[in-house]
Each structure stands twice: as C-alpha cells, then as structure tokens.
Amino acid sequence: MTRNFDHAHDFHIDSFQVFNVHPSADPLNKLEGRVAVGAIHDSAERCDAPKCHPETRVALQGELYSWIVHGDGESQHPVKMKWVTGPAGSGKTAIMGSLAKRCAANGILGASFFFASWSASIARRRKTALVTTIAHQLTRYSHVFRDEIFKAIEANPDVFDKNLHVQMETLVLTPLREVAGRTDGPGLLGVIIIDGLDECEAEQFHDAAPTRLGAKLAQPRTNEQDQLEILQVLHRAASDPVFPFRILVASRPERVFREFFDLEGNSTPFPPKLDLNKDNNANADITLFMEAHFSRIRRRYNLPPSWPPSGAIHTLVENASQQFIYAAAVIQFLDTDHREPPEALLETILKMSAKRTTTSNPLEPLDVLYRHILESSPDPPLSIRWIHIIKQLNNSMFSPASNIRLLLQTDPESSEAEHLFGNLHSLIRVPPRSNQATAGYGFYHKSLLDFLQDPDRCGSLYVGSSELSVFIWDRFTRACVRVCDTTRFSYPQTFHQFLFNIPVFLNMSEGIAHSSVLPTPASVDWWVSSAISENGGTHLWKMFWSVHRSVRPDPFEALG
Template identity: 60%
Template sequence: MDTLVLVPLREIAGRPGGPNLRGVIIIDGLDECEAEQYHDTTSTGTRAKLTRTSSQDQLEILRVLQAAASDPSFPFRIIIASRPERVFREFFDPEKEPTSFAHKLDLHEDYNANADITLFLEAQFNQIRRRYQLSLSWPPPGAIQTLVGNASGQFVYAATVIRFLDMGHREPPKALLEAILKVQVTKKPTSNPLEQLDALYTHILESSPDPPLSVRWIRSIHSIHDGNHINAQLLVAFNINLLLQTDPESSEVEHLLGNLHSLVRIPPPSNQAATRYDFYHKSLFDYLGDPHRCGNLHVEWSDVRVFIWNAFVRACAREFLSASIFVLQDKSKSDAMIQGGCENQSSSPQSFLEFLIRLPTLRNMASSSAHSEVLPTPASADWWASLATAEVNRSGCLWAMFKEVHRFVSAALNLFQPFH
C-alpha cells in the first residue's frame, strides 16, 4: 500500500499546482472475502494445514484501508458495506478505538428499510402489471404491506419475491403472488429473524419437480465454483451440466432448476458454453447449510461430495466409452505420441475434458474425503492415462508426461482404493 499507492500520492500532493484528487472508494460485501487457500499435497503434518482464516484476511484488509485513510495525502473517502460479523464489530468498536477514524451506520437501527422496500415493491409491481397487462387492482390491497412486514428489513426477501414473480416461472404472476401470501412460517417458538425468508426459500425450492436433487445440484455448483483450483473459463454452465446430468443428452437441468430462476442466475441455452451459473444472495447457502432452517431440504456436505464424485466417475466411464483410445503397439508409435502428442478422440468438447481432469484438485474435494457409490473401472483408468498423455507439454519430455499422469490420474483414481 505504501509503495504502490501512498508514496505516489504524496509526490503528487507535494507538487505545486498538482491535480486536486477527490473521490469515494466503495467496498461492498467485505465479509464475503475469503482467504485464498492452497493445498500442498506433498506436505504432511502441521505444514499441510491451512494457516489463515477469512477473518484474518478481512482484518488485514481493514488495517490496510485504515492506514490509507489516516494518511493526509490520501484524497479518497472509503465506504465499507458488510454484515456485522465479529471481526468488523471489534474493529469499529469505539470503546476499543477511542479516536475512531470511521462513522458507523447500522442499517437495522439507523435506517428506515421498510420505506425503501415499500418503494421498491411498488415500482416493481407496476412494471410487472404493465408487462403482463394485469388489472390496476393488482396487487390486491394489503399485499405490499404484508410483504414488507415479512421482509423484516431484509431487502433480499423483497428482491427474491420479485424475481420469483418475474423470471421464467411457468405460472402467471397473479397465482405466484397468491401462493407467496399464503406461505406459513413454522408455528414453533423461534428466535430466527429470517423465518419469512426461510419460508420463501422453502416454497421456491419445493416448486422444483425434485427438491432434494435440486438442492444437490445447487450445492454442487456452488462447491465447484468455490474450489479455487479450476480456471474460471472452464466453470461454464455447459461443463457443469455435462458433469452432473446422468444423461448428457437430457434436459435435466431445465427440469430441475427451471422454476428456480429467482435463486439461481441460469444462462440461456445459447450462452451456456461461455457463461457460469451464479447465485443471487449468500443467504441461500446460509439457509441450506442449517438443518434447523431448511428442514427436510437439508443435504449433508458429505452427501454433496458423494454426489459430485459419482458424477465424476460416471463422466470418466462415459468418456471412455465414447472415445477411440490410442493403443501403443510399438516403440515408433510411442515415440511419435510423446513427441507430437495425440489428439483427443472424445466426443465431448476439449474444455469439458480439461474441466473434468482438474476436478479432483478442488480444495473442498480433497482425496481424504473422497467417496463414490460408483467405483471407477479399469477402462476409466485407460481413458485418463490416454487423455493425460495427449495433453502433456509436447516437448518430448517423458518425465513431464509421468508427472502429469500421476498428478491427475493417481489423484483421481487411487483415492478410491479404500472403498474397493
């Protein structure tokens, strides 16, 4: 920060007639910043353990921003938006920081969220009414007030309701709104301030033809995206679909997630080869991760891992059956393959094969936790070896090929040995 930012700003500030810099830096969702984790598969013991947490990274960011804001040459104001997690509460606590450098605005206490939510809902309902040519009497009297009360100051509730009414659902908005207004929260005593949001999430997820399977898809997509060890360009919806669908020719994704557009940003079919799935709000995974909140829709993380590994093994076997495996018959063919490489004969796009071969390297799919209900076959191993050989650096280096095979193939297949 000092060398790259503050020193140049000090030099500019010291020049006569220098530019009069002004501006605001806005950082939204700092609580969602997570520590970058790297798994060293060659290390054991304490060195192999993760040494940083997300809160430590967030605290470091806050201290860097504090140092910048406290420097007289720094011309920018900084606005940080975050959930009130412990690291932020303690950092901005005026009792611990008597000469506080920041002003805190608590949106739960100092901000009339209901007024803004009401304004938002009125504007959105007007748009929906015009788009679908609904009666001027829609929504019915009291509907907006009910939704504002249900939101309890949480804007995500109102935004989810509007997406549910307006994004690709098979039923008309009028019927969908009636269903939302009839949603009942649990009658058990609870201190959960998000019970209305939870009830809405439950209602939307249960509109899927197979809610438990839909939840497995959603959590698997989120887990794969969060893995950190796969090139972002490989994490497109097309590759995810090929992996998770039991039949690559089916439209399983539309069948399962077609009613869930208010929760998942699903790319149109024409753009799925270049666009990722996305999720509108982190609160969905807070809900799905808590069995007390999502009830029968809860899926254990161990079951999600098994679901992904099953898909991985199934894809390996499927790719082998559709491939024409290059068979080494003599030394001349072996030398030619090592020096010039061999073209992949799979029917799937190359990007999917690259995505598949890197899947076992996901940080949250470590080999120590791997388990599949479907064991890989020898044919799968042959296919993996063929693919790894074809994709190796074409420098003719046999050692590079050996490392490539062992890095991906052994990690992908040998980890299942304990379950034979």
C-alpha cells in the same frame, strides 16, 4: 491429448482471470493483467446486481454521500474510513452499488471492489486482485498520478507477487507521495468503496503441502485472516496523511469486523459505523419498492387496478422485517415464475404468510419462500445437490454452465439441467443455451446458499457434506468413464481440462470411501495419460491419490 495452452500468456476466459503477464509487457498491460474486472461497480458481470430503487434508501445514501464530501467534522488527522453493516438481506450491496454510481457520475469515485462469494470469478472471491484493481482505477484520475504508478511498476516488476501491504505501499501510497504538493498534482478527492468484504475467501496454495512448524502442523489460512489483512491494509492507507480518499467498507456484522471497528479497542478513533439494521426508514422504503414493482407487473400483464388486493403490500412489508432481500425475492418470484399468473403466485405467498409461526427469526418468511420455490422443482433433492456443486466449483475453478451440465447430467445430450432448474429461475441465473460455453450459473443472493447450509432453516432440504461428496464422486467417475467412449459422444477439449482439474480443487476422499462407484480401467488410463500429456507434475500424484485412494481394503480389485 493435445495441449491447447502451450506458451499462452495474458489471457482470460470470461470471468476467469489468468495472472500470467508477459515480461515484456508495458506497465499498463501488466497492471491490466491483474485486474478483477467483474468486481468494479459498473462491470458487465454486475449488470444484474441489486440496485436501490429510485426514492428508496435516499436518507442513507445522502448520509454516506455527505460523509464522503464533507466528513464528520473530525479531528485534524482523521482516519478516513467508515463501516456500513447489516444482516443478510438488509440491502448493503444495493446501497453501495447505487452510491458508487452516484459518485462516479459526480467524479468522486476513486475505485470500487465488490466481492462475491458466489461468483465464478476467482478474482472476485479472493484478496489477490484487490489492490491492483484499485490502483488500475486510480490511473484514470490524472496522467501525473498514472505516470507515477507506471514508474512504480517498472521499478518493482515483482510487486504483483508481494503481499497486499507491499502492493498498497508501492502502487498507491508511494505514487501519491510523489505527486503530493506538486503544482501539476491531480488534486484527488473522493471515495474507495469495498463491498461484501465478509465474502472474501482465503487464498490457498494447492501446491503447498502442510509443513511442520516446531511441534505444530501449519494450518491453512482462514477467511477471517484474509479479511483482517485487507482491513489492516485499508486502515494503513486511510491513516496516511497523503491519502486523499475516504474508504467505505460494507459487510455483515461478523466478528472480525466487529472487533476491528470496536472503538474501545483502537487507539485511533473511527467514525461511527452505519448499521442498516437500525434504519427506521426501511419499511417505508420497502413499501415504495413494492408499490413500484407491483405497478410494473400490473402493466406488464394488463391486470386490473385493484391488484394487488388491499393489504397485500402491507403484509409483505411486515413479513420482510426490514430485510430488503425478502421484498426482492418476492418480486423475482412474481417476475420469473411463469407456471402460474402473478395473481395466483401472490395468493400463494400470502397464504404462506397466514401460516407464519411466531418466531424471533426475521428470515422465516424468506426461508418459507425459498422452501416453496425449491420444492417446486421436479426433483428437489437433486436440484439442491446441483446448486451445492455449482457453488463449490464456482469457488474453485472456471466452470461455465456447459461444463457443469456435462459433468452432472447422467446423459450428456439430455435436457436434465433445464428440467431441474425450469422452476428455479427466480433463484438461479441460468444462461441461455447458446451462451453456456462461456457463461456460468449464478445466484441472485448469497442468502440462498446460507439457507441451504443451515439445517435449522432448510429442514428436510438439507444435504450434508458426506452426501455431497458421494454425489460429486459418482458424477465425476461416470464422466471419466464417458470421456473414454468417443464412439457415442465427443466431449470438447475444454471439458477434458475441466474434468482433469476437479480432483485438484475438490476433496472427494469421503465420497470415494462411501460410494459404490469405482473407476474402470479405461478411466484410469485416461487419467494417467491426461496427467502426463498436461505435464501434471505434482498434480499427477494429487490426482492419483484423490481418484484411487480409499479407506476400504484393496478398493481396486474391481479394476482387474
């Protein structure tokens, strides 16, 4: 196997960023090489991100915009930081996206960063590129500030390998101090918007085996630890008198955020949080959203003015329970499910509403809708396994749709993916076949993954971790066998690289233990030769352990 990336640097593949900047690069190139482009509010990756419909969430956006410009009449040295929170589906990302657009248009958006746990971009799921992405956006404010950031990079060429506290101090606060009070200073004012911080996943270093510290074994970092680190870095910046920006952080009300923003637990007061779950105008806004989209669908399909029937929108708004995600999911379902006309699809949704049980769970209507759509797949259990694996692989490595298809399909030349996902386009972003070599599968909202991971919500559709481990091991092993047979189908080199890295990122030991599928001698040869030709080093032994170790006695007798 030839190596395609010898001496490569400063490159990225679609949304997968490779942080390997050439030492001779100038400061701008060094900084650009560390930016999570897809996390910025107006990036191409966020073109389908939820947005507030015009005339909805107006009061909320107005309140936040007023705070950005005028503040809350705080003390002389306020902590310029506010928390926007609400449960899944309450519209946090839509509000932050629309607010970022408004601030950018008015010249007061310092920077934005939209985390997304479902994204194929590692940089959008982890903390690594947060400060550098903020710093890069701040270079556009003025040439004076930009020059100071570049000087900081030249003076500290290893800053990109430092922790977030050092990066914030070096790339943002120190340059701000240099320009503060200068007559040619930029006069900075505005906001930094951080959305979806609860979706930030812990940075793990796969090459670092656990080590014993005293009598305890070192544990991997948790998501909450990295989220708290980010909150502390932002709080430190917002508390600095030289820092001119306000900071908006949006997240679900998870414990790490509740404790951090607890007024009684902080010596320095925070501005009050904005809780979207207590927004009394949500139903009115959802009604406006529904009416506008039903009007558009009615025009698109030339439906009569009497559609939707009287009371339908009121029923749907009641079902939403102030959760915008339900309204968005209904519209997405009516817009993209072309098996039946919109009238029949709406009637189906209204029949679901009539069967609704009395429950305190505001997400029950959404769960019923998700269950109905997933069960419309020709093979719901298999489709759901695909969804779980896409999520895992998107979280671990660059996984374009073409590689996912080649891995999971039983026949590489079949249309199994199209068959499985044909009725699920209202839940899953499926790139066109012509673009699948670079674009990945995606999800319209994290709430789908929350639904599938909770057996109390998805019921019979639930797939446990052991079943998923067996499934990915079976498909992975069969793919290893197939790549050895070049007489029938020639796999692209990118798929070889993709397959080689799977054991490094996924723990398949449980699947190995319970699966009846074992490697063949040919696939073993392919793995060893691939690892050697790729200069796998420690990865060779990790691969060998992942692929060949089993709790069963002498599992490789079958290999001969």
